[in-house]
Amino acid sequence: MVRSKECFKCKAVKPLEQFYKHSAMADGHLNKCIECTKSDAKQHREKNLDRIREYDRERAKTSSRIRHAIEVSKLEMAYDEIKDRKGRMIDGVFVKEADL
Numbered sequence: 001m002v003r004s005k006e007c008f009k010c011k012a013v014k015p016l017e018q019f020y021k022h023s024a025m026a027d028g029h030l031n032k033c034i035e036c037t038k039s040d041a042k043q044h045r046e047k048n049l050d051r052i053r054e055y056d057r058e059r060a061k062t063s064s065r066i067r068h069a070i071e072v073s074k075l076e077m078a079y080d081e082i083k084d085r086k087g088r089m090i091d092g093v094f095v096k097e098a099d100l
């Protein structure tokens, strides 16, 4: 006799071979048939894919913000470096006071 059970998802009574084996279950099989498990996994993947895409978009936004911040801070650093510098422009070249 082929043992069968009802899938809690699609309510179809199917032979145990139509259920994935799962040691944690009382009868050693999931309560969800293979078909439902597969379609759930597919849906889960698609849902995750959306999340992954969204995450990538967010990350892209963040990294461009960070890149921009780095550019700005580089400029500020460069400005900080020269703003207190004493010297003179000689023939279009900045000559530090120490080198004059």
Ligand SMILES: [Zn+2]
Pocket: 007, 008, 009, 010, 011, 012, 032, 033, 034, 035, 036, 037
């Ligand atoms: Zn099912």
